[in-house]
Amino acid sequence: AQSVTQLDSQVPVFEEAPVELRCNYSSSVSVYLFWYVQYPNQGLQLLLKYLSGSTLVESINGFEAEFNKSQTSFHLRKPSVHISDTAEYFCAVSALSGGYQKVTFGTGTKLQVIP
Amino acid sequence: IAGITQAPTSQILAAGRRMTLRCTQDMRHNAMYWYRQDLGLGLRLIHYSNTAGTTGKGEVPDGYSVSRANTDDFPLTLASAVPSQTSVYFCASSEGHQRGNEQFFGPGTRLTVL
Secondary structure, three states: OEEEEOOOOEEEEEOOOOEEEOOEEEEOOOOEEEEEEEOOOOOEEEEEEEOOOOOEEEOOOOOEEEEEOOOOEEEEEEOOOOHHHOEEEEEEEEEEEOOEEEEEEOOOEEEEEEO | OOOEEEEOOEEEEOOOOOEEEEEEEOOOOOEEEEEEEEOOOEEEEEEEEOOOOOOEEOOOOOOEEEOOOOOOEOOEEEOOOOHHHOEEEEEEEEOOOOOOOOOEEOOOEEEEEO
């Protein structure tokens, strides 16, 4: 069984300030980790993913996440947010289960960037 | 533009009615998925298909059925809609069904069952 916990349902932050969105997971098997972003009235889009190798992964728009196996965390960070980063962010874990890719999503964190 | 299309965009449905949500992808992906998104619950998998001709049940399959007659289409049917099926439904696809495959999502269908 696998689960994902995103403790913060909403995170307000001023423009150009840093932000961290927290994600913790549990799994009885090794997993791959993802962050997806959902802009208003749209589907989810992949932001970044960790499969193996370097524990720090980056996206093209300045976000980064670090896989911490001992703390079972995959927190998302950005040093300086922009208004356009306002969206809902979902952490997810992927494992093979019963013959299909089982992706378990967290409940999401709404990031609101304040001008 | 390559991607996933869903129809309708939104629908209001009387309880007891039958409804099919359509999903089409043009990326030739093997795997397809249906999720429902509810406030505070995130996304939950309803049904999946690893390849054309095969389907499987996800976390919340009751009251829903799917078919995968070809690679591109993956319709979701509610045989007799109930108010608890009010939700936003997302279709997704991935190149394969192995773990680690990125999923691509459609724009969603907002369904209200009265």
